[in-house]
Amino acid sequence: MLENDSEVIDDGKIINDMINQGIGFTPSEIFKNLVKNYRFAEKLYGKTFLRKITGMGIEQLKRNIRFPEFKKELKKKIEEKHKELKKKKLLNQNDNPTEEGYNLATLILYTQELDNLSAKGIGEKILKKKSSHGDEIGTKHYKRDDIYKNISVHKSINLAIRRGHKELMAQDLIVNDKVSKGKINIIYAIDASGSMKGKKIEMAKKSGIALAFKAISNKDKVGIVVFSSEIIKKVPPTNDFGYLLNEIGRIKSKSETNLLIAIKESTSLFPDNKSTKHLMLLTDAMPTTGDDPQKEALEAVSAAYNHGITISLIGIKLDKKGIEFAKKVVEIGKGKLYKVEDVKELDSIVLQDYYDLD
Numbered sequence: 001m002l003e004n005d006s007e008v009i010d011d012g013k014i015i016n017d018m019i020n021q022g023i024g025f026t027p028s029e030i031f032k033n034l035v036k037n038y039r040f041a042e043k044l045y046g047k048t049f050l051r052k053i054t055g056m057g058i059e060q061l062k063r064n065i066r067f068p069e070f071k072k073e074l075k076k077k078i079e080e081k082h083k084e085l086k087k088k089k090l091l092n093q094n095d096n097p098t099e100e101g102y103n104l105a106t107l108i109l110y111t112q113e114l115d116n117l118s119a120k121g122i123g124e125k126i127l128k129k130k131s132s133h134g135d136e137i138g139t140k141h142y143k144r145d146d147i148y149k150n151i152s153v154h155k156s157i158n159l160a161i162r163r164g165h166k167e168l169m170a171q172d173l174i175v176n177d178k179v180s181k182g183k184i185n186i187i188y189a190i191d192a193s194g195s196m197k198g199k200k201i202e203m204a205k206k207s208g209i210a211l212a213f214k215a216i217s218n219k220d221k222v223g224i225v226v227f228s229s230e231i232i233k234k235v236p237p238t239n240d241f242g243y244l245l246n247e248i249g250r251i252k253s254k255s256e257t258n259l260l261i262a263i264k265e266s267t268s269l270f271p272d273n274k275s276t277k278h279l280m281l282l283t284d285a286m287p288t289t290g291d292d293p294q295k296e297a298l299e300a301v302s303a304a305y306n307h308g309i310t311i312s313l314i315g316i317k318l319d320k321k322g323i324e325f326a327k328k329v330v331e332i333g334k335g336k337l338y339k340v341e342d343v344k345e346l347d348s349i350v351l352q353d354y355y356d357l358d
Contacts, residue, residue, distance in 0.1 A: 010052050012108030014081075015090060015101045017049035019252050020202045024095040025053070027082045031075050038065050046198055053081045106249025113206040113347065114213070120348060141174065150175045184220040184276040184357055185237040186211070187266045188350070191283035193228045193257040200316055201253045203343040204282055207350040211280075212244045215354055223269055224248065227262040228255035229289050236269040259287040263300040267307055277309040278335070278357055280350065284316035286325050294325055301332045312353050314338045314346070 018025060023045060033041040047058050054077050064070040085091045090101035152174045160172040188211055190204050212222045221237035222244060235247055270277045287293035301311055311333025313326045318339065330337045338349045
């Protein structure tokens with residue numbers, strides 16, 4: 001359906017921009033801002049949103065916004081698009097997305113990200129970590145710490161015969177080498193503070209979708225924690241992709257950055273077992289809440305590591321102080337630091353951190 005219906009896709013993109021920019025679709029307010037201060041309006045609403053609701057190019061808007069006849073046409077187009085979305089039940093009476101609106105926006109996010117992964121050639125990658133459970137990928141000679149049930153009797157006997165041994169000896173034993181089927185629990189913690197509004201939060205969500213899709217396909221589990229000055233949303237590691245997709249699609253930004261509660265909450269969500277536990281922290285700023293935000297956050301990182309949880313930090317355009325703090329986080333959490341300048345590469349980086357859990 002989506003491949004053949006550009007109008008549906010555009011509607012989904014409008015709703016996504018509303019969510020990611022933290023805005024409603026009130027025609028009179030949008031028109032007033034455009035006419036009063038176009039530069040401010042472009043920053044507030046984003047270029048994509050303005051193009052989709054007006055059917056006009058950005059340069060066309062900039063060039064003609066001062067002309068009375070153009071203003072009249074502009075107002076008409078915005079009102080028509082608003083009525084159209086209302087009729088399709090994508091907007092509620094408060095001009096915010098309805099449940100149908102959120103569902104469409106999430107579907108668009110999902111299809112866009114899968115297309116993007118395919119275009120980038122980011123395919124499946126076998127985890128290198130060996131496990132006593134999993135799929136056979138080869139053989140090796142038996143060592144004292146190998147599990148008996150992984151011994152291949154047939155291959156061991158054949159080797160003994162080739163060596164001329166009349167009975168099976170220890171040096172003849174062959175073990176099936178196995179690759180892990182999963183046993184990884186990941187929590188993707190997304191900074192949804194005000195500075196993440198717009199393209200940053202959009203790409204953070206798409207990266208979460210990519211991670212969930214790939215990890216769950218590998219029989220691993222993914223959870224999410226969305227935080228600003230407080231915990232906005234939390235989902236323990238799960239293999240329910242549909243549920244994760246639905247929750248990720250509804251993420252929007254607000255307020256300040258509190259890494260402390262994000263790390264503590266994430267730590268509490270991991271299962272109490274011997275699986276690999278890894279926390280990915282995505283942020284564009286240093287912690288800003290608490291009596292001593294940096295010290296408290298680092299103490300939480302240390303506590304998490306003592307619970308068997310490694311922590312990587314993905315920093316979007318961090319300043320010098322932010323990078324120094326991030327280095328301390330990954331040093332204590334035994335993870336990796338990724339410095340992101342172009343958010344378009346975010347999904348590749350998130351997947352790389354997942355693939356490197358070996």
